Each structure stands twice: as C-alpha cells, then as structure tokens.
Amino acid sequence: MTEAGHVRGPVVAGVDGTEASLRGVRWAAATAARHRVPLRLVHAAGYADFYTGESIPPPERFKEDLRRQRWEFLHAARRVAAEEGSPEVHTVLDADPPIPCLVRMSRTARMVVLGSSGHSGLVGLLVGSATLALVSHAYCPVVSVRGQLPEPAEADPRPVVVGVDGSPLSERAIGYAFDEACFRGVDLVAVHTWSDSDTDIFSQARMYFDWEPMRDTEERRLAERLAGWRELYPDVTVHRVLVKDRPRHELLEWSRKAQLVVVGSRGRGGFRGMLLGSTSHALVHNAECPVMIARPVPSPAA
Known part of the structure; x- marks a missing residue:
C-alpha cells in the first residue's frame, strides 16, 4: 500500500461504448500511466438468459452479435487508452451484471472509474439505485469523470x-x-x-x-x-x-x-x-x- 493507503492494484474503468465512457477511459488510462499500474477495461455483459416474459433463451446468433458488439466497445476503449500511454492494459468481458461485477473488482483495485453518463445502467452519472450501489459499496475510491479533459500529452496545471x-x-x-x-x-x-x-x-x-x-x-x-x-x-x-x-x-x-x-x-x-x-x-x-x-x-x- 502507498502512503495514502492505496492498494497497489489496477485502475479499473467501466466501458459501455458511449463517448462519456471513453472520456472515463482516457482519464483512467492517464492516471494508470502516472501511477505505473495496470489499467483494466471492463464491460459487464449482464444480459438475461431469456427474453423478457418468455421461457425460451434468445438465439445463439443474437448472443454472438451481442458479444461481438461488446468486444468492439472494449477494442475502442483500448485504442483510447493507448493514446494516453498506459503501460499495461487488460480487457475484460464479464457475464455478471455491471454493479456486482465492478464492486467485486473494486476489492483489488486502486480505484474504479466511470464516465459521467452512459446507457443500460452500466456506468455513468452516479445517480439511481444501481450506480448509487457502486458508490456506496465499492472497496476502493470511485471516480466520476465529468467536464472537459485536456488533450493527450497536454500538461494540466490545475490543482x-x-x-x-x-x-x-x-x-x-x-x-x-x-x-x-x-x-x-x-x-x-x-x-x-x-x-x-x-x-x-x-x-x-x-x-x-x-x-x-x-x-x-x-x-x-x-x-x-x-x-x-x-x-x-x-x-x-x-x-x-x-x-x-x-x-x-x-x-x-x-x-x-x-x-x-x-x-x-x-x-x-x-x-x-x-x-x-x-x-x-x-x-x-x-x-x-x-x-x-x-x-x-x-x-x-x-
């Protein structure tokens, strides 16, 4: 642990494919690079095994298309992280619902980073029962990335x-x-x-x-x-x-x-x-x- 009591674990960033989550990834990647710790990009799938109100599972093609789309989210996030010079990047596609997944990962994380808006309740503005649960139950600091960020490699003198x-x-x-x-x-x-x-x-x-x-x-x-x-x-x-x-x-x-x-x-x-x-x-x-x-x-x- 560091002087401030940080776990020497990765910076974890939630990814959902929105521009807001990519801003969160940018901030998380730059922070991981400064601290010289790994960056873990996480998309928690959390889709139901059955259609709502139905007793049959969705077609395998639907699941494959969904997995492909979610891996595309992670690949886009990885490209953004590379622009910030993050030294070690891992991508994770998790089958758990978003909040349980991120709370679990917070046990060994230095911090969990979320974009300031998102969809499907995955990441975003920390309001509502789902995201409030993350802020309330995480085992490490939670960062909500808001506002405009400096360009990659641009020095930020603000305190x-x-x-x-x-x-x-x-x-x-x-x-x-x-x-x-x-x-x-x-x-x-x-x-x-x-x-x-x-x-x-x-x-x-x-x-x-x-x-x-x-x-x-x-x-x-x-x-x-x-x-x-x-x-x-x-x-x-x-x-x-x-x-x-x-x-x-x-x-x-x-x-x-x-x-x-x-x-x-x-x-x-x-x-x-x-x-x-x-x-x-x-x-x-x-x-x-x-x-x-x-x-x-x-x-x-x-």
Whole structure:
C-alpha cells in the first residue's frame, strides 16, 4: 500500500461504448500511466438468459452479435487508452451484471472509474439505485469523470482540491488527494467550510477555546489535519482555504478550476447510516471536473 493507503492494484474503468465512457477511459488510462499500474477495461455483459416474459433463451446468433458488439466497445476503449500511454492494459468481458461485477473488482483495485453518463445502467452519472450501489459499496475510491479533459500529452496545471471536514472519511480523502497531487505534479487546495448552523464543529476546540475567533480555531485545526500528510508529501505545495459557507457550494465553485475534486462518501453532517452525503451527491451531479469519492476502510470480514 502507498502512503495514502492505496492498494497497489489496477485502475479499473467501466466501458459501455458511449463517448462519456471513453472520456472515463482516457482519464483512467492517464492516471494508470502516472501511477505505473495496470489499467483494466471492463464491460459487464449482464444480459438475461431469456427474453423478457418468455421461457425460451434468445438465439445463439443474437448472443454472438451481442458479444461481438461488446468486444468492439472494449477494442475502442483500448485504442483510447493507448493514446494516453498506459503501460499495461487488460480487457475484460464479464457475464455478471455491471454493479456486482465492478464492486467485486473494486476489492483489488486502486480505484474504479466511470464516465459521467452512459446507457443500460452500466456506468455513468452516479445517480439511481444501481450506480448509487457502486458508490456506496465499492472497496476502493470511485471516480466520476465529468467536464472537459485536456488533450493527450497536454500538461494540466490545475490543482487537486480536497474537501476537509474532520470526519474519518475526510481523512482518507486527504490522503488520496495528496497522492494524486504528488503524482500529477500539481498543487493541492484543502477546502474547509463552516456555518453558524453547524451542530458538530470541525473539532471540539470551540468548546474549550471560546475566546478564539471561530476562523482562527478552524484554521488551526485544518493545519493540524494536514500536518502529517505534508510530512509524507513534502514536494506538494498546499493552499488552505477556509470559507463560511456550505461545503457543496464552495467545492462546486472550485470544480470549475480544478483537475480533480476529492471528498469522502459521507461527511460529518447528515444522518447516521447515510451511504452518500449531500456534498458528494451534489458533486457527482454538478461538478465541472472529475470527482473522486473516498470509501470507508473495509471490515476484515467484508
């Protein structure tokens, strides 16, 4: 595992033949090349053995045509990956339904990457019961590739942005964000927001330091959250941003000028047991750059 706790596994990209999924493949291939790990391109077939409402299987020719079409999707994705210089590319045509397949592959993956739109429920915008299940149950970070990507081999100077709120998943998000900023050779922007309506302040510091202005308290605690990671990644330049606002508003604004936004799947707010918080949900709907959703540490029995 790396400093940020990553598995040294492949980057897995979902493929469904759409332009959106090919953008996801481009991003995944460039990321795999930076990290010097394999890229695994996956199309999960998941077609029924029987016609809907019928008791007879489809003709073998239908199955063969479908398999041929799906291999064409993978071959097109492989050509896109080659343009990004990915050193090792594997293609997988899996018979399982898409979400169980990708959740299973996430056990040994560095990350799972999805295009921002798709068809047949395979990949795409992380909404709906099927794709929400992937974000909620994957064993590694899930990336929704949104917005315009730079051309192959074109340097991208935009920073990596991470949302920091003091929760355990926020801590994991910080580690992933430092790792990505390091491999991409760009700055890291750590964004922390607060509002008067917060019921759980960034730390318990306000309770013990009532005389400190709120901003000073929050700034000090943010610096403490980042200190250990800055020691592990001394070459990464970090900018701290503190704003009295809701996190979704500020992070959506930063997504317009970032190459990647990293957040936890669930922050300190919201209801206990929620699988996807309001901030991460808003980002995968509306961000203007790729979004990485950090997942909890899997239990040993999982």
